[in-house]
Amino acid sequence: MNRKTMVHNMTTYHPHIPVLLNESVDALITDTEGLYIDGTLGGGGHSKEILNNLGENGRLYGIDQDDEALEEASSRIGDDPRFTTIKGNFGYLATLIPPQEHGQVAGILLDLGVSTHQIKEAERGFSFQEDGPLDMRMGKFSGISAYQVVNEYSYEKLRDIIFHYGEEKQSRPIARAIIENRPLETTGELRKVVSSVVNNRYEVKSLARVFQGIRIEVNRELDMLKSVLQESLEVLKPGGRIVAISYHSLEDRLVKRFFKAGNFEGKIEKDFYGNPLSPIEPVNKQVITPSEKEVSDNPAARSAKLRIAEKTEGGGE
Numbered sequence: 001m002n003r004k005t006m007v008h009n010m011t012t013y014h015p016h017i018p019v020l021l022n023e024s025v026d027a028l029i030t031d032t033e034g035l036y037i038d039g040t041l042g043g044g045g046h047s048k049e050i051l052n053n054l055g056e057n058g059r060l061y062g063i064d065q066d067d068e069a070l071e072e073a074s075s076r077i078g079d080d081p082r083f084t085t086i087k088g089n090f091g092y093l094a095t096l097i098p099p100q101e102h103g104q105v106a107g108i109l110l111d112l113g114v115s116t117h118q119i120k121e122a123e124r125g126f127s128f129q130e131d132g133p134l135d136m137r138m139g140k141f142s143g144i145s146a147y148q149v150v151n152e153y154s155y156e157k158l159r160d161i162i163f164h165y166g167e168e169k170q171s172r173p174i175a176r177a178i179i180e181n182r183p184l185e186t187t188g189e190l191r192k193v194v195s196s197v198v199n200n201r202y203e204v205k206s207l208a209r210v211f212q213g214i215r216i217e218v219n220r221e222l223d224m225l226k227s228v229l230q231e232s233l234e235v236l237k238p239g240g241r242i243v244a245i246s247y248h249s250l251e252d253r254l255v256k257r258f259f260k261a262g263n264f265e266g267k268i269e270k271d272f273y274g275n276p277l278s279p280i281e282p283v284n285k286q287v288i289t290p291s292e293k294e295v296s297d298n299p300a301a302r303s304a305k306l307r308i309a310e311k312t313e314g315g316g317e
C-alpha cells in the first residue's frame, strides 16, 4: 500500500491496515439502520467498512483522542451525513455521546492500542525503532508524557510499570539503569540504556515490553479500557454489541472477564434462585484470531484477539 496523505499540513500519514476487518464488522452490525460507535477511529479503516455496510438511516460516531487520526479518517471517509467524529477519550464514553442517545446504541467497536501511524511517526515517541522525543501521548491533552515517567518516577514505580504493564521480567536492572542514566531525552537514549542491561538474545522483545509498559502508563490504557467497558452498558441498547480487538494479554484479560460477567473479576453474580445477573454475555465462546494469511500480509495483526459480547435485557440498569 502506498497511500500517504498529509495531516496537519506537515505530517505524512503512515497508512494503518485494519485488523480482522470483516470479522469485526460482521459481528458488530445487527441492524443496518442502527446507531454505532467506533471508539478507536484511527485512520478510519473500520469506520469506512461499517459505513459501507449501513443503510441510509444508519449512523456512526467515530471517536479518537488523536487529532492526526481524526483528520486522516475525516479525509478518508469524506462527506457522509451518517458519520460524525468526536474528539475525546473513550474512557468518558457516556459523556461524549449525547444523553438522548443513551440506551439507543446498537454496537460499539474498540480496536485497542496504537495505530501504525502513531508508531511510525518518530515525533510521537512511541517506538524504539525510531528516534524521537520521549512522548507517547495518544492525545495531546493526556496528563503526562513518557519523559516524566522515565525521568521523574521513583525506582519502585518504574520497576512496577515495566513489570506489570510491560510484563518484562528484568524490570529491576532496567529501572535501575534508567535512573542512573537520567536525564533521558529521546527514545534512542532510552533504547540504549535498556539494551545495555538486557540479554542480547531477547533485546528486541525486552525493548518492546519496556516501551509497551511506559505507553500503558502514559495513556492510562487499562483504566480507560475498564471505564469504556463499564460506560458501554449505559449507551448500548439491550441486545447491542461490543466488539473488542485487543493486542496484549492485559487488555484481553479485562475484556474477557467483563464480557463474561460484567465485572473485572469475571465472577458472575446470581440472584436468590441462582439465576445469573450478568448485564452482558459473550457471543463467541472461542476468541477469534487473524488467519495465517492476514498475519503474513500484516504482521501488526499477529497478536490480535477479537471478542464479541451482547448487553442482556435489563443489563446495566
Ligand SMILES: C[S@@+](CC[C@H](N)C(=O)[O-])C[C@H]1O[C@@H](n2cnc3c(N)ncnc32)[C@H](O)[C@@H]1O
Residues within 6 Å of the ligand: 016, 017, 018, 019, 039, 040, 041, 042, 043, 044, 045, 046, 047, 063, 064, 065, 066, 069, 088, 089, 090, 091, 111, 112, 113, 114, 115, 116, 138, 224
Ligand atoms: C489500533 S488504532 C485504530 C485503527 C482503526 N481501527 C483503523 O482501522 O484505522 C487505535 C486508535 O485508537 C485511539 N485510541 C486508543 N485509546 C484511546 C482512548 N482511550 N480514547 C480515544 N482514542 C483512543 C488511538 O489514538 C488510535 O488512533
